[in-house]
Amino acid sequence: FQQVQFDKFVAQGNVLNNYANILELLLRLRQCCDHPFLVISKADTKKYTDLDELAERFLKGAQNDSGCRAIVPPRAFVEDVVEEIRQGTAAECPICLESTSDDPVITPCAHRMCRECLLSCWSTPAGGACPICRSPITKADLIMLPVQCRYEVDAKNNWKDSCKVVRLLATLEDLGKKGEKSIVFSQFTSFFDLLEIPLNQKGIKFLRFDGKVTQKHREKVLNEFSQSKDKLVLLMSLKAGGVGLNLTAASNVFLMDPWWNPAVEEQAIMRIHRIGQKRAVHVRRFIVKDTVEERMQQVQARKQRMIAGALTDEEVRSSRIEELKMLFK
Known part of the structure; x- marks a missing residue:
């Protein structure tokens, strides 16, 4: 289906004019490489039944907690953004240049991006500037957008492995017998939701460090991973945290899906392979052949x-x- 849609855009000479749609097609192909359940889902759009009200909020330039107003975007721009939300079209995050479909937020100035990316570029957890227009924003100002989180199948009771999951679990079980800790990186937190099912079935102990973990509990998770004597696995978003994270308790890194920007992957690896690391670090990239x-x-x-x-x-x-x-x- 994706190939047919893209060929149609090529034939019409409208490839770049349909860039957002093409980004969505590519996202689904990439998610399918992790697990088919990621593309057999429905968006929860009930929260945004009145998108006209959302548009008016942007055009009024909502005032944040510090008393500053966001820059009011042009009406035509707001209408385009709201229509894309209505249609469930993915947007490209201006920070990581990846699709925002897995963890999207929208600022009071109507700019869409990954929540983790935005929070990580602020100097304080409470707020900062919009990376696009420099409007002052607080964390409370951010509008959470619907994500593809409701599966058409009961994933837990109808679990099916994917090739990546099979290989990952087999390797983690072997490493657990050796007493080694591991970190599993992915850009899709929805993939972690799925991974929890077979990890629990296999009795593999794990922790999560991603957008679903509050700032208050992040340090607790990292301390538990570092200090616990259990052979823990840390499921970690590539976008989560800052460059100062010390993850030297792990000696194994799994990169479950490739990024457009390889520098992001390198940064993730360097969080483990840094000063203070006394173990050899083994990095495994998962790439599905002919995809x-x-x-x-x-x-x-x-x-x-x-x-x-x-x-x-x-x-x-x-x-x-x-x-x-x-x-x-």
């Missing part, structure tokens, strides 16, 4: 070769279209 994940790696290699050259706007547009064609071939 969009393998083609993502080819696109990244191509980007690296192009970095040294200066491109015109037209060359950039042409390059982006060619990269999208590579991903859908």
Whole structure:
């Protein structure tokens, strides 16, 4: 289906004009590589039955707790954003350049991004500036958007393994026998929701450190992971936390899905392989052969070769279209 939709955009010459739709298609292909249940889901949109009211809130420039008003965006921009929310269209996070579908928020100035990305770029947990327009924002100002969180199947009672889950569990069981701790990174917190099912079935003890863990409990989770004598597994969002996190209690890293920006993956690895680490660190990347994940790696290699050259706007547009064609071939 995704291939047919993309080919239609190519035939019409509207590839870049439908970039948000294409981003959504790619997201579903990538999630399917982790587990099919991630794409057999429904969005919970009941919270936003009156999107016109949401639009008016943006246009009034809501005042935050500090008494500052957000910059009022143009009406045409607000209408486009609200219509995308209505249709369930994914947006690209301006910070990590990934889809916001898994953990989206919208600011009072009508900019969509990943909640974890926004919180991590603020100097204080309470608030900061919008990375797009620099409007002052507090954490309380953020509007939570619906996510793909309700599965059409009862995942717990109808559990099916995916190839990644099978390989991950087998490796974790072997490492547990050796007394080693592990960290499992993914960009999809909904994948962690699914992983909890087989981990509990196998009796593998785990902790979570992602957007669902409050700021108050994050230090508690990290301390337990570091100090516990149990062979714990930490399920951790790649977007969670800051560069100062000390995760040297682990000696194994699992990267369950590739990112567009390999620097994010490297940062995650360096949280474990840093000063104070006395163990050898083993990093395992999970890439499903002959899928969009393998083609993502080819696109990244191509980007690296192009970095040294200066491109015109037209060359950039042409390059982006060619990269999208590579991903859908």
